[in-house]
Amino acid sequence: MTETTGPALDRMLCFSLYSASRATTQVYRRLLEPWQLTYPQYLVLVELWDRGPRTVSQLGEGLGLDSGTLSPLLKRLEKAGLVTRTREDADARVVTVAPTERGTALRSEMSELPSQMWNCYGLEPDAARALLAALHSLTATLHADAD
Amino acid sequence: MTETTGPALDRMLCFSLYSASRATTQVYRRLLEPWQLTYPQYLVLVELWDRGPRTVSQLGEGLGLDSGTLSPLLKRLEKAGLVTRTREDADARVVTVAPTERGTALRSEMSELPSQMWNCYGLEPDAARALLAALHSLTATLHADAD
DNA sequence: GCGCAGTGAATTGCGCACAACTGAATTGCG
DNA sequence: CGCAATTCAGTTGTGCGCAATTCACTGCGC
DSSP states (O other): OOOSSSOGGGGOHHHHHHHHHHHHHHHHHHHHGGGTOOHHHHHHHHHHHHHOSEEHHHHHHHHTOOHHHHHHHHHHHHHTTSEEEEEOSSOTTOEEEEEOHHHHHHHHHTTTHHHHHHHHHTOOHHHHHHHHHHHHHHHHHHHHHTO | OOOSSSOGGGGOHHHHHHHHHHHHHHHHHHHHGGGTOOHHHHHHHHHHHHHOSEEHHHHHHHHTOOHHHHHHHHHHHHHTTSEEEEEOSSOTTOEEEEEOHHHHHHHHHTTTHHHHHHHHHTOOHHHHHHHHHHHHHHHHHHHHHTO
């Protein structure tokens, strides 16, 4: 039988998401420690590896973050020598972010990371797919609510 | 057919959790606005309503937060007149947090909030239960991994 | 009683998130 | 062309998260 009573927080979906999300970033913190990267910084690199050079807006679109979060984060990645930030000639408002050679090299250095994470999750492929789909759908619904 | 390719971030469970979690707190931000409460502050109140006065450690246990997060947060709740913080006579290291009359009154004022959230999620009861269970299990697994 | 390891909360420092704002650059419209 | 509206990145300010440290207090052994 599934619990329908019990601690209030355990019945709140928001709290389950919040807890699960923080639990994953804690695992990432450990895995990313050798590269001195934070989890959001890693996400930016994943996006750059996956899609190539991106403007700040495009990164914001992909990650759901605004310039208030990205600008300082990208500055730190630049300082770490992992990305370059170049203002476009054609439109001087736009800054394009591209991985440096070192930034690109990390892709293969870190290639085991995703499978390490899946091991940590300990989910069957079907369960993983179902959870992924449920979360995408939920996020889409919530973003739609926001209008 | 389910996508097995596509944007890298969309295949990462961590990112789905991160996105979904931020999407829920954004909805909460809007719903909590009338009371000028943040989502973590609301969680503290829920815990106090559910379990009665709690020490800082107990709150930390329940929410998975440490004193570094809770101490300033509780100070803000105290300043807002929603909780009291009293150092125990029996053990002066311990601080007990209790809702004030106003803090308790909020419980009924905000009683519609949970169902409003469930409406936003737009999930069938079965789907909601399944998601909740999957997330609890995942969080437990990840916490176990951390050892 | 005295010292001392251990505990509980608070503080410090850093990096997100996010709202609000700024300022430069561009677009579009008359 | 001229200029107002828009766009893009960056800045500022607040509040988490979390590691590391501090500080007061407790309890234990002697």
